[in-house]
Amino acid sequence: MATNTANPLATDFELDLDGPLTSYWLALLRVITGWWFFHSGVTKLVEDGLAYSYGPMYMQEMTGTALGPIPVWMGNNLAWLIAPGVPLFETLIGLALMAGLLTRLASIGGVTFMTLFWIGNAEFGHGLVNSDLMGLLLFMTVLVLGAGRYYGLDAIVEQTKLVQRHPKLRYILG
Amino acid sequence: MTDTTTIVDRIAMGLSGALFVLGIVVMGVLELLAGKPYSPAALTNDAGEVIATPLIDPTLRTGLVIAALVVLAVWGAYKLVTPMAADAADRAETPAD
Numbered sequence: 676m677a678t679n680t681a682n683p684l685a686t687d688f689e690l691d692l693d694g695p696l697t698s699y700w701l702a703l704l705r706v707i708t709g710w711w712f713f714h715s716g717v718t719k720l721v722e723d724g725l726a727y728s729y730g731p732m733y734m735q736e737m738t739g740t741a742l743g744p745i746p747v748w749m750g751n752n753l754a755w756l757i758a759p760g761v762p763l764f765e766t767l768i769g770l771a772l773m774a775g776l777l778t779r780l781a782s783i784g785g786v787t788f789m790t791l792f793w794i795g796n797a798e799f800g801h802g803l804v805n806s807d808l809m810g811l812l813l814f815m816t817v818l819v820l821g822a823g824r825y826y827g828l829d830a831i832v833e834q835t836k837l838v839q840r841h842p843k844l845r846y847i848l849g
Numbered sequence: 850m851t852d853t854t855t856i857v858d859r860i861a862m863g864l865s866g867a868l869f870v871l872g873i874v875v876m877g878v879l880e881l882l883a884g885k886p887y888s889p890a891a892l893t894n895d896a897g898e899v900i901a902t903p904l905i906d907p908t909l910r911t912g913l914v915i916a917a918l919v920v921l922a923v924w925g926a927y928k929l930v931t932p933m934a935a936d937a938a939d940r941a942e943t944p945a946d
Contacts, residue, residue, distance in 0.1 A: 799888055799890045803907065
């Protein structure tokens, strides 16, 4: 691992120098995180289809949180989107992460979901850092590291001429 | 390694990092020092009566973490609408860019 010798506290380092173990672990982390969401989404789809009515109800009960009136408003006014959206987006986010396709875009979705779960579940009996926050941090890690490049389809997509011409697409790939 | 971080990048990383650490760690330490409950949840007895409340409202602490996420989201949006650094386009093989 290369470090900046001028400043011992500097954060610049190159993960690729750590060799295959880093690639293996980032890919595994991505796939397991993806499976977690895929399983959660697809089981809702099997049981409730696109009418997951608990989603809007859950948000309507999110009163007095740091998100203010936003989730309650969403629960009251966007039920038409939330009821099908929760199982559908959980499934798609999971599939995208497992395949390593549009990994960063999917991770943004995962961060959004986990923020709502962390705030909404509010299971702070053993501290603010709980499994919901850990899930949120997992998605952030996959997003920041662009984990789709390791044994994921984004590694191939990023080599296409389209991405070469529009390198900003890597902000949603990787 | 060429350092391509700008002042905006440094502000975004510094501010979001500070908000994360303040909300999760610093306020967590304050709660520990303040005594029970050691977690941001009210302590109840067997009858369900609240016998101790957290020093810091969890809404404030979670709000700080949300603010950190918002800073990162705004930073990402900013990166999308501003031109990329000249050598950034060649960094596809670099894990964290």
